[in-house]
Amino acid sequence: MSNITINTNIKKLLFIGAGANDFGREAEHDAAIYQVMPELRGHGIDVFVIDENPYALSLESLAATSFWQPLTVDNIKMIIQANQIDTVVPLFGGEASLRIWAEVVQSWSHGDGALPNTLGLSIDMLLKVNNIPAMTAFMADNGLPVIKNYVLKAQDEANELLRTLQLPLMVRALHPNQTNTRHIIERLDDFEAAIHLAKSQSVTQEVILSRAINGLKEVSLEVLRDVRGNKMQIGASEDMDPIGIHTADSLSVSPILTIQDQLISRMRDYAFRVADMLQLQGIMHVQFAVDDDTDKIYIIKVSPYIDQMASRMALATGYPTMLVAMNLAMGVPLEAIVLPHNFGPQAAMMEPMMDHVVVKLPVFPFGELAETGIHVNRQLNSVQKSVGSTLGFGRTFIEALEKAIRSAHFNNASFSPTNMAHINDDELIQQLIHPQDNRVLLLIEAIKRGYEIDELAELTAIDEFFFHQLQHLHQLESEIEADADSITSLKRGKKYGLSDGLLARFWHTDFKIIRTLAQTNKIEVTYKAVEPSAGEFPENARQYYATFESENESMQVAEDAILVIGSGAFRMGDAASGGYATTITMSELHRLQHPTIIMNNNPSDATLLPHLADKQYLEPLEISDVMKVVELEQPKTIIIPGNRRKLIRALRELGQQVVILPKEKHTPGGPDENESEFALNLFFDGEEVYPINITQHMAGEMRVIAPVNAMPSTLTFTALENPGVYQIIWYERTVLWRQAVDFTRIQEASWLRPMPFGQIAFLTKAMCVEWLRLTIRAALHELTAQDRTLLANVHDWVIPEPIAIVAADVNYRLHLQPSEVIDGTRFEIGVSVSDYGRS
């Protein structure tokens, strides 16, 4: 027996959420908090959570008392004092929440009472982690390889320093006020502007300058450390793109393929030493720059909290990352961690191994913006431009890459194989040196045109492995193209992850023909489990991916299962709403006790949390991918977002029972500067229409303004088919908040549409009525008598506290350098709550 010292003083614990979605911040924090809260509740702890993001699922969890409020020092203090909070967990909210908690701690005064205990990091270390030069010096003092930082305030100091340093240089803000971006300066001309920009991002007007290490490999390791100092590695990935391109914008691969063991072991050792220095209890992501010619390694970033790497690795390996990280933060040693029964007895302590390849591809907003005539700087650099990402799982790099491309760009003609033919050689070279979002296609095009691998590797600083792979892919595609309708080619193509759709394009036919050809020739998909022992132990896996191998491991999970089709990556405009809707759907199915299957590929939201489904398919969402799962699982019902029209049609043709989550294809809309968009909101249960209330939407802000006392008798709803929340929209030239609305105008300029998921999230939280759950229950004919009473009376509800959602303060100019101002109402990335009524 080991003598375990679990912290038993934790009675009331507060999570600080991550706030609105932004570049580099999707729903991974909320998902992590949402996942661990019920476990804490199970240990008898009172759980509280504050977040301002209307999409936050943790705010709707039954396991916690939630505060939907702006994340301010005052609000956090107030919650702590009013609820006698004794423990705070900032680490699950990531960098933003760490920063705000540091502010709370620094402004805590004697009169505020006892400062709650911080889990995971001591206050000292918390402050250190927030201060880049201090952290860098701390690591250097401990003999760790870092790049020296120079902190400066004035431009002439910078000019002085410039004489001793060589270009390229990296410029960052010290104590960043919100977003912390790195700028690489390669030309002297850009120096002044970069310093100026970094200063403007700094609370103290100070700038950090250091040598840039462009061209090295970027590697990420995810490690854990427990209260006893035990450490383990739970994930690793390498970026295809070298340092100089933001890691979020890079194609990343797990496991690390191109770096030899000795270097990886050294990085692991460095990461462990950093964890020890910080006396960390929890999870940490460490980023390295690696020069595998000289075997030099530098630590470039330390993130002792949940971030996208953590959630991506959890999905890629099947290791119970979030549950273990929470236990560690609570002081439970690795050895004593008890996991839910679907994990093996030693699962927490075994380092996860992978027998599959996972490729992460970023998703960029350029297409959506270009459609409305906004042009942005598409060149990738050290400032993040992607807004989301998808994962592709396969048994080879090419298969995983093909599946990631399919996930990131489904229905997107820009990934057609002939897309690059028009580009001339000069442009090609330019883009090889200054890559854009389409670089995978560009690299293939360069190979097509006969550039040597050595040359390309030199020019791009990308490892030759990737060029060999792309060359292989190019050969494969040309051979397949030249060998139409051949079974051998079909088999090869399938093995490397090419979809029915892509093969159909090569052979100038329809995907259905390809499907039939594969079926009649018994080219069958096989599903492999994603489990952390890489086959060493019998697994109880729930996660699967498709490949073309000999053995299939996935069997029908239940005869009456419901299959939920996810909405893939975050995209500009739809923002976090797709993930929110999918997750609520699954949670409701779980409550209604339906066996549930999910298909999705987004690592940064809650849809693929292990406890939400009986089975997960980590797959692209093209029609052929969905069809394969449907054939195997024979689900009773399939739930699909309404914008997937082709898929819905195809499934109905097959006689599948489809439930549609009402959703329109995203089109940028909303009021312009001088007008208001009004909405009469309605719920349709499949038979009757129930009025909800009136909302007013001005550019950047939306409020509930009035109940609906009577419906205009002129309205008919014959067009409605699927249960859900709808709204009738009209515009008026006004910029004043209304108290009441004139219904007579509705007939004129009105428009009936499904309510966007984002507004559903808002209404759900503002009214405490779970509109999506009601939608699911209505669609499955499981509305209760209580539900019906609520629906009949909801039209005269008055929102108890005035509340609004506001477009979050996303710095588009910094990230995208657009040709014109991007309006946050039309192109949403993040949304926050505003408690305008209180101030």
Added chain:
Amino acid sequence: MQRHLILEDGTVFQGLGFGAPATTFGEIIFHTAMTGYQEIITDPIYDGQMIVFAMPVVGAAGIHAEAYESVKPTIRGMIVHDLAEVSVNRQRRMNLDRFLKQHNIPGLYQVDTRQLIRHLRETGPQKATIVDYADEHAVDQLVATVLTNKQVQNTATPKPYANPGRGRHIVVIDFGLKHGILRMLGDYDANVSVLPYTATVEEVLTLDPDGIILSTGPGDPRTLPESVLTLIRVLQTKVPMLGIGLGHELFAMANDAELMPLPSEHHGMNHPIQEIISQQIFYAMQGQGYAVDETTINRKKLFVTYRDLVDGAVQGLRHREFPAFSVQFFPDAAPGPLEATAVFADFFETVEDYVEHYNQY
């Protein structure tokens, strides 16, 4: 070219050939490490074996001058899912495929290695062959083949040699030594003499070592001559001793413990290993078909120092009376986590203590 892997139980796997087009026989095992394929295939402990890699893509890190565990690999086959053709060699284009060709070792890729591993974890290791045609003749051949149990003789040095340094004098008894151990001793600037396992007590003590290492090695230690155990019994009373891998198993046997074959061999680096005295957990490269049967340990002589927390297997022993200890895992970190190298620090501490107080020994 399409080739086949046939297992003794009759199972056949299809794949594409790489490396040498040779037909070979060997015992097949699987490895779950995700790094260090070059170290693994050149490690003499895998002499005569065929290795299936769980790692999905192998070869993408190239073949490195500093990643050899022996100059000439002696495995009988390598089975992988996907093969990459990367060279980092400045002199020759030397990728994994060419490397295996040069050493006449066949490889098989595009195999459903996950299926194969799931099969092997149930059956345990068995005889296997890589052939062009999976016909009855090939199966008969396989069944009739008797695999050698002379792996130590195949891989250990027949003659003494030195790896000079300016530090402590360490005698390594070679049972199929891997380079990692010499590399670690180099880190301590040790003056190393490597002796064949047939060396006598006299030959070892004449060199007046400050410490003795019983090296790693392949195969079943129970097939080695009794003289090896006698050698250990005498030397452990005189000079600090560290046994590693096969050396650990021999150290246990010399002190009355017995070995048991593991139901499914364990090769990987992801099991938590606990140091019993400190309760610390760490990870190390492990490669073992046998483990010390804990029920046979003579508690008056030995005690258990490390344990694998997954299967409970003994991972380290220490003598109660003499400055002698041993580890089942590989503390040379070649490949594998560096935290395991603490064992060498322990050893050199013991050596320093001995040098300082040798007349009390």
